Amino acid sequence: KAGVTQTPRYLIKTRGQQVTLSCSPISGHRSVSWYQQTPGQGLQFLFEYFSETQRNKGNFPGRFSGRQFSNSRSEMNVSTLELGDSALYLCASSLEAGGTEAFFGQGTRLTVV
Amino acid sequence: DAKTTQPTSMDCAEGRAANLPCNHSTISGNEYVYWYRQIHSQGPQYIIHGLKNNETNEMASLIITEDRKSSTLILPHATLRDTAVYYCIVRVYSGSARQLTFGSGTQLTVLP
Numbered sequence: 001k002a003g004v005t006q007t008p009r010y011l012i013k014t015r016g017q018q019v020t021l022s023c024s025p026i027s028g029h030r031s032v033s034w035y036q037q038t039p040g041q042g043l044q045f046l047f048e049y050f051s052e053t054q055r056n057k058g059n060f061p062g063r064f065s066g067r068q069f070s071n072s073r074s075e076m077n078v079s080t081l082e083l084g085d086s087a088l089y090l091c092a093s094s095l096e097a098g099g100t101e102a103f104f105g106q107g108t109r110l111t112v113v
Numbered sequence: 114d115a116k117t118t119q120p121t122s123m124d125c126a127e128g129r130a131a132n133l134p135c136n137h138s139t140i141s142g143n144e145y146v147y148w149y150r151q152i153h154s155q156g157p158q159y160i161i162h163g164l165k166n167n168e169t170n171e172m173a174s175l176i177i178t179e180d181r182k183s184s185t186l187i188l189p190h191a192t193l194r195d196t197a198v199y200y201c202i203v204r205v206y207s208g209s210a211r212q213l214t215f216g217s218g219t220q221l222t223v224l225p
Contacts, residue, residue, distance in 0.1 A: 045212040058212070100162065100202075
């Protein structure tokens with residue numbers, strides 16, 4: 001079956017702009033989690049959505065937001081981009097909320113200039 | 114979730130077994146040990162998990178000590194494609210409002 005699909009794979013944005021990233025989970029998976037990965041901080045949890053509801057949130061400013069649609073596809077949005085937002089953004093899907101057997105996408109590489 | 118300690122890096126010769134240790138001395142009775150790996154520039158990949166019995170799948174074996182305070186991931190015949198960062202995570206099996214917490218992991222380099 002198809003894996004987790006993230007689009008776009010690469011993105012370059014300017015400081016102050018906003019960006020929307022998309023994630024399509026594995027068919028049948030209802031939980032989508034988002035992570036940010038940077039060389040300095042490693043993999044950090046952003047938030048999790050399950051059945052269109054945010055179930056868990058990491059320690060990120062309100063500029064980072066997300067949503068999930070009825071087909072389980074999820075988007076995350078970052079507003080007022082800062083240089084420090086440059087990172088690999090990873091999406092993971094699992095069957096249930098807080099699931100530990102998670103399947104990750106290839107990620108979106110965001111560069112803020 | 115219990116904290117884990119892993120070596121920063123390890124080398125292994127191609128074709129030999131790679132044994133990656135993880136200490137989790139504060140693990141609770143209902144917490145599982147999970148292993149993920151991340152090959153450069155890709156998303157993490159689930160490998161295996163266990164509670165207290167040793168586990169084996171097509172990718173690896175997981176050996177958990179009897180007191181559950183440490184574990185070892187074994188890749189029986191390492192290949193160059195196994196070069197990756199390996200993460201040991203301790204967590205309850207499932208639960209809303211819980212996430213996977215990735216530490217620094219172990220950089221495994223398989224040498225030709």
